[in-house]
Amino acid sequence: MLTQSRIILFCYCFIVGLVAAMAWPADPAALPALRVFTALALAAAGGVLLFVHHRARGGAPAPSGARWFACLAMLGALSLGYTRYIAANTVPDTRIAEIVLSSEGARYAPRGNLPDTCRLRIRKTEALSEDLHIRLLGELDARIAVRDENGRAMIDRRGRWQFQIAPKSITSDVVVVRAADPIGTDYVVEQPLTRITGVQLVRGPARGAVALYRISNHISAFVRPGRAQSPVTILGRITADPLVYDFRTVLPVTPEFIQYPAGGPFYRVEGGDIQVTIRPDLPGYERFAVTDAYGYDVELSGELTVARAAANPGGFNARRFQQNHNIYGLVSLFTPRSGPPPIHAITPADAPLREGHPLVEFSLRLRDDVLRVIKQTLLYPQSAFVGGVTLGLRYGLHGVECMFSEKHHHVWRGPDEPTIIGRYCEDLIADEFKEAGVNHVLAVSGLHVTILSVMFVGIFSLLRLPRQAYVPLIILILVIFAIITGARPSTLRAVIMNSLFMLTWAYLDQSLRSSVLIGVPVAAFLILLHNPLVVVDPSFTLSFGAILSLGLLTTPFLDVLQRLRGNQFALFLLLGIGLTLIAVNHWALAVTPQFLLPFLAISIVLFLAAGAWQRKGRGVPETFNYTTIPESAGAFLAAQCAIQVGMMIPLSAAYFARWPFAGAYANLLAIPLIGIVVQLGAIGGLLGLIPGIGIYLALLLGAANWVFSSIFLWLAHASADAFPYPFVRKPGLLFLAAYYAGCAWFIWRQPLREAVVRWCEKAGLQSPWAPRAAALAGAALLIGAMWADLTPERPRELRMTVLSVGYGSSVFVESPGGKRILIDAGFVERERGRRNEAERSVLSYLAHRKIRHLDAVIATSPRPERAAGISYVLAHTWVDRLFFPPALVGLRADETLPEFAARFDNRDDRIDPDLLLTAYQELVGNAQWPRRGALAAELARRGPTAVNTWAGWHVRAQTLHAGQALFEEQGPGGAFRIEVLGPVPGSEDARDFDNGSLVLRIVYGNFAALLTGDLQYDAVARLAARYPASTLSSQVMFLPHRGAALGRAYGDFKPVLRGALGNELGALLEKVRPERVVAEWGTPRPVVGALSRDALIAHELARQYVIDRLGESAFLSTDRDLALMFASDGRGYSLVTQAELNRAAGGEEDAVSDLAVGL
Amino acid sequence: MERGAQALIKALLAALVFGGLVLAFHPDYRGAVRAAWRGAPDESPVWAANRLYYPMVGLPAGARDADAK
Structure with missing residues (x-):
């Protein structure tokens, strides 16, 4: 028991060390010292353990030695966790030599040899009296791939790529280490070297030294995001199952050699995987879009890029997510116009294609065989659901619409019958699962593994086998299951824990509880030791959160419930x-x-x-009372309470800023159902493999499973339909710490109460109220901490955040007095991409900032790329006032399209009919899809009813026009207000679809920002002519129409546009005199469709015009610079871009020092 | 854990009965049984409903060949 406690403590100390490394990371240069310290601590702990063991055997127990062992082991575990995280999170460059300067020249003092062909950098390590000009001398063993008659790289049967070595003497370009540069500056040596033979001092000081570093050959060191790319050639291997979608396949490739740059030498890659995307039109696609592709050796050529980091503060960081899974590069392959395809499977000259690990090969083939049976025995989309939960093929549900939608109604109701349930549903099954809180069934985890374990125990028990005999077999089955389902952290956790449980149950006859107590930390230790970066991954945290909640909170909940x-x-x-x-x-x-x-x-x-x-x-x-409920059902209810409180509410909010409220209820049915579905799927799939009668048995079970899986899909659909799926404030670390402290109090309340009583007695507080007062103070402290964490920051300055929402607009303004105003909310893409910028970017940002109340939302234009997202913002936040342009006065939910169109001046058919229809559907509603969000319908729901008034949910709508000023207040840096400069009431522009857009000027003290809305250039000229420079002058100006105004110029519009830029925009720039010009830019195709090419050209012309006139640094774009965060104290202003923050956090772009590859 | 064995047997038997009812009354499943009986699984309406789901996982060559003959 003592040993078990020590193992548990060791594992938890390892995790604490790892978390400490996340919070306070050390410089990667300290890694060698950390490793030595860790080794010493663990070795000392081992030595003490041996000593204690030796003394104990001699009959002389050494309690102090045991304590020393415990302390050293804990220290070693802490240090191991800390070191492991730092090592995994960075790829340190290696210091290989010093270059010592003296009056006799430069002396090369090596610390070791280069292990392979490498790139190098010189680091300035001390002050120099003058600039140092130096060359490196050495040799390069350039690897040149041996190619066959088809020009393909060659490999032997043992997987060794064939190269010719071309030795070459190298004298590097002169590297200039400037005396004026700060210490620590790095200077890249352009030429790679395999051996360094010396250095040549061109000129420089007579004293001093610099250090020479080898740049790591990690694959991330060859990625150059945000630059003009040149293709690289990669020789590597497909080391995992290809992810096959209906429109593309993603190949996980482990690169072994990379030719960088094109035509350069091949480097041996030292770590990191890449994802290679191929599409069906690529020649040879079929060969790779199959499970058999696992294990292929491949040669591929393409541009090596990297996933984008967060576009907005608090947004999803795809790059970090991928890096947590060891993916550091992306290659997207396209069909070449001529020449061979960009990817080949390479066959050894004297052997067949190499295969992957035999166990993995077997597992993946078994998966395909079972999937084949599922496809033969279950109708679609139930088959996709069963494949997802039984085989982990969650990608099969990608883009599948709800089975109660029109698309699948023939499956459900028969081909000639009308759909009744969910007639207007266009939701995806995966989205419904999220909203219903049952998405966890698609992440193969403890639930599935336990179901399978119990099932196989049952089967083997029927065969009267002793448990000691069949437990190893079940563990092998679980390992195969983990491989089949992709070996994600949640699955690995479950397999390790179930295996530990099985072993202790079969051979040590231990209870479930004790096995859970040791299984959780040991599983976490093993997974994190392998990959510490998954510690922040939702699949890891949610999985362990769930099992810990079940193990620790279920009994306390049961106790409380049984008292009622x-x-x-x-x-x-x-x-x-x-x-x-x-x-x-x-x-x-x-x-x-x-x-x-x-x-x-x-x-x-x-x-x-x-x-x-x-x-x-x-x-x-x-x-x-509670005990009248059957015991198993009562325990199940208590377990559901435990999961909700311990995992779902806090962690769902922390990761996704949403709470699937429906989950608390839907899971009461969903979890028993999934037990049936998984078991029937697994047994049916395996029985179907039996030749002859197998397929008939599988059909029987599949037919039964069709009913159960249909019930599950209906449950998810109905729950998503009935229950809200609200955005909530994203809690920070303080909230989570206080929350879990509260959970700990709930779990161990009895011993804690006793401890508080003892403490009060020791402190001389004899009153029986003293412990209660102490408990109340503790509770108040925890509640206060949570409240403080969830309270949004109120800056005492103006802040203006331009969110990156693709081709669309959303600007969040915070006044010095604390007013919060959202101007526009981005586009909602309904078709294939289904990209809802309001939910994805705007509401996520507000949740990240812990904001749920807005003083106002301003819709500046009826254009959907500005206004479509507003209905979603209204659905999830408290909004006091909504402002419109004049053309939208009195917007009603029952308005017809002609009535809506009559609001605008549509002479000469100047409004694109598709655009008008989209605007109508987003602002008024879509009769075909009444479940979609629309602004007028949302406004109708936010009317002045008694309940809305009680909840503060009533929204007052109002139109604006030129001459008004909003939110006037006096701040410490001067007066704040939002001036409305357009449209002029009654003017021709007021009824124009684009030119009727609101023109706003945000003013605070001496700072101003001009938002020009959707004005076309004719209205831009009128704006410039209408106001004096003093009224328009602004440090920041938004390009009208996001920098892609086409006006009514079609055909060869470039000359017209160039003229408009020089005249109309030029006139406005002359009066505004901005220091920064903002283009709210992204891919225009989802919004403007066929006009997207014209929009791209218009944008490029506008960008070039602004750069020519104001300089490159003046031009800001939300696709390149991502979110723009302006702040002003009323005198000057500062700007931070999300791209800068990403660079600072991620070491991307041209970083030549140690690569921060994780957080 | 071993107590689950009896429950498993009962659940499987119940599922088989339930599945039998679906096979009897659902036209697509009746078609699937007929197709399996004829040795032409690719004519099964159930298989046809899954034509877009993991299309690279096809029927074994033997089944297709038998059908072709």
Whole structure:
């Protein structure tokens, strides 16, 4: 037992060390010292353990030695975790030599040899009296790939790529180490070397030294994001199962050699995987879009890029997510116009194609065989669902619409019958699962592994085999299952834990609880030792959060629930049902303090009254209590409470800023159902492999599974439909720490209470109220910490954040007095991409900033790339006022398209009909898809009803026009206001679709920003002519129409546009005199369709014009610079771009020093 | 854990009965049984419904050849 406790403590110390490395990372240069320290601590712990063991065998126990062992082991574990994380998070360059300067010249003092062909850098390590000009002398063994008659690289049967070595003497270009540069500056040596023979001092000081570093050959060192790319050639191997979608296949490739740059030598790659994307039109696609491609040796040529980091503060960081899984580069291959395809599978000259690991090959083939049976026995899309939960093929559900949509109605209702349920549903199954809180079933984890374990134990028990005999076989099956399902952290965790449990159950006869206690930390230790970067990955955290919640919180919840009897139990049920109904019908009210506090007070009073009645023998008898529920169902309910409180609520909010409220209810049915679906899927899939009768048995089970999986899909659909899926404030570390401290108090409340009593007695506080007061103070502290964490920051300056929302606009303004105003909310792409910028970018950003109340939302234009997202913002945030341009006055949800079109001046058919229709559908509604969000419908729901008023949910809508000023206030740096400069009421522009857009000027003290909306260049000229320079002058100006105004110029519009830029925009720039010009830019195709090419040209012309006129640094673009964060104290202003933050955090671009590859 | 064995047997038997009912009443499943009986699994309506789901996982060559003959 003591040994078990020490193992548990060791594992948790390792995790603590790892988390400490995340919070306070050391310089990678300290890695060697850290490794030595870790080794010493662990060796010392081992030595002490041997000593203690030796003394114990001699009959002389050494308790102090045991303590020393514990301390050293804990220290070693902490250090191991810390070191492992730093090592995994960086690829350190190696210091290989010093170059010592003296009056006799430069002396090369090596510390070791280069291990391979490398690139080098010189680091300035001390002050120099003058510039140092130096060359490196050495040799390069340039690897040149041996190629066959078809020009393909060659490999032998043992997997060794064939190269010729071309030795060459190298004298590097002169590297200039400037005396004026700070110490620590790096200077890249352009020429790679395999051996260094010396240095040549061209000229420089007579004293001093510099250091020479070898740049790591990690694959990330060859990626150059944001630059003009040149193709590289990579020789490597497909080391995992290809991810096959219907429109592309992603090959996970481990590169072994890379030719960099094109025509250069091949480098041996020292780490990091890449993902290679191929599309069906690529010659030879079929050969790679199959499981058999696993293990192929490949040669490929393409541009090596990297996933984009977060575009907005708090946004999803795809680059970090991939790097956590060891993916450091992306290559997208396209069909060449001429020449051979860019990827080949390479066959050894004297042998067949090499294969991967035999166990993996077997597992993947088994998966394909079982999938074939599923396809033969289950109708689509139920087959995709069963394939996802049984085989981990969640990509099969990618883009699959809800089975109750029009697309699948023939499967559900028969070809000639109308669809009834979800007629207007266009939701994806995967999205419905998220909204219903049952998405976890697609992440193969403990639930699935346990279901399979129990199933196989049952099968082997029927065969009367002793458990000691079949447990190793079950563990082998679980390992194969983990490989089949992609060996994700959640699956690995479950397989390790179940294996440990099986082993202790079969051979040590231990209980489930003790096996969980040791299984969780050991599984976490093993997974994190292999890859520490997954510690922040949702699949890891949610999986361990779930199992810890189950293990630790279920019993306390059961205790509390079982105490409720009679009246109180009945009241508990009634209050629970009542609160649920209120939350389902009016989420905003249910989470508002003005409702929650009275509800809480009334609940307490009612509980007290119910207890008093009970004591008088009135009301419901005490026999009506939690224990009347069957034991297994009661435990299951308590487990659901534990999961919700311990994992779902805090971690879902922390990762996704959303809470799947439906999950608390849907999982009561979903989890038993998934047990049936997985077992029927697995047994049916395996039985189907039996020749002859197998397929008939599989059809029987598949037919039954079709019903159960249909019920599951319906459950998800109905739950997603009925329950809200709200955005919540994203909690920070302080909140999570306080929250889990509260959970710990709930779990160990009895021993903690005793400890507090003892502490009070020791402190001389004899009053019985003292422990209660201490507990209250502790609770107040925790609640205060959580409240403080969730309270949004209120800057005492103007902040203007231009969000990166693709081709669209969204600007968030915070006044010095604390007003929060959102101007536009981006586009909502309904078609293939289904990219909802309001949810993806705007609401995520607000949740990240912990903001759920806006003083105003301003829709500057009816154009969908500005206004479409506003209905979603209204659906999830408290908004006091909504401002429109004049053309949208009195917008109604029952307006027809002609009525909507009549709002605008459409002479000469100047409005693109498709654009007008999209605007109508986004602002008024779409009769074909009434479930979609639309602004007018959302406004109608936010009317001045009593409940809305109580919840603060009422929105007042109002139109704006030139001459108005909003939110005037006096800040420490001067006056703040938002001036409306256009459109002029009654003018021709006011009814124009584009020119009727609101023109705003945000002013604080001496700072101003001009938002020109969607003006075309004719209106730009009128704006410039209407106002004096003093009214327009602004440090920041937004390009009209995001920099892609085409006006009504079609055909060869470039000369017209060039003229407009020089005249109309030039006139406005002359008056505004901006220091920064902002283009809210992204891919225009989803918004403007066929005009996207013209929009791209228009944007490029505008960009070039601004750069020519104001210089490159003046031009800012939300596709290149990502989110732009302006701040002003009323005198000057500062700007930080998200691209700069990404560079600072991720070491991308041209970093030549140690690569920070993780956080 | 071993207690689950009896429950598993019962659940499987129930599923087989349930599946039998679906085979009897659902036209696509009836078609699937007929196609399996004829040795032409690629004519099964169930298989046809899955034509876009992991299309690279096809029927074994033997099954297709038998059908072709």
